Amino acid sequence: MKVSKIDIKIKQELYNKCRDTLLSRLDLVKATIKQLQESLYAETKSTAGDKHETGRAMVQLEREKAGQQLAEIQKTSAILSKINIEKTSRVIVLGSVVYTSKANYFIAISVGELRLAKDVFYAISIHSPIGQLLLGKTVNDIIVFRGENIQVHKII
Known part of the structure; x- marks a missing residue:
């Protein structure tokens, strides 16, 4: 890819x-x-x-x-x-940047909200509840978090 x-x-x-x-x-x-x-x-x-x-x-x-x-x-x-920023995957793994219908995530370590220009990302751990739900998912997959459907739009 x-x-x-x-x-x-x-x-x-x-x-x-x-x-x-x-x-x-x-x-x-x-x-x-x-x-x-x-x-x-x-x-x-x-x-x-x-x-x-x-x-x-x-x-x-x-x-x-x-x-x-x-x-x-x-x-x-x-x-x-362990994160190689030049590596990308079709599935969400450690180091993935994930765009969803709810928010944007950087699957790395728990740091919280990060701003890049006008975009907001949440740096989360793979061990966090939403991190665990996202791991292994691909584009168009849907997870349910706190009763809300969240669709994966893009993975970097």
Whole structure:
């Protein structure tokens, strides 16, 4: 199936927006971890007894939470890296741009609404409810989501 340069450009822009969002999240989590490390170091210098131990425990919990967020970002990044924007398929797969009667989707990672010029796309995960319904579908197939029929018009 021949893919136009415009289609490749759309896919590339959507991919870049997903990557940039992921990188922003990564920067935020890394800054949080650094800040927590500094807080933990400052708490270590304190000699306030029980209050000191409570403070350290709270910082440690926050650090674990940030570590889990970091692991999730790394997992999501691995999924995004599997996408070949120059590859297209007749069926909806990871990396497909899907135009439907309801909305336009980029099957990649859950980022939400992305705007390209006047068009709106929703970057969704293959594990999302609508992502799972769309996977494997072809042009003109119809899925039912929340009681509404949605027809696939185009797949890039």
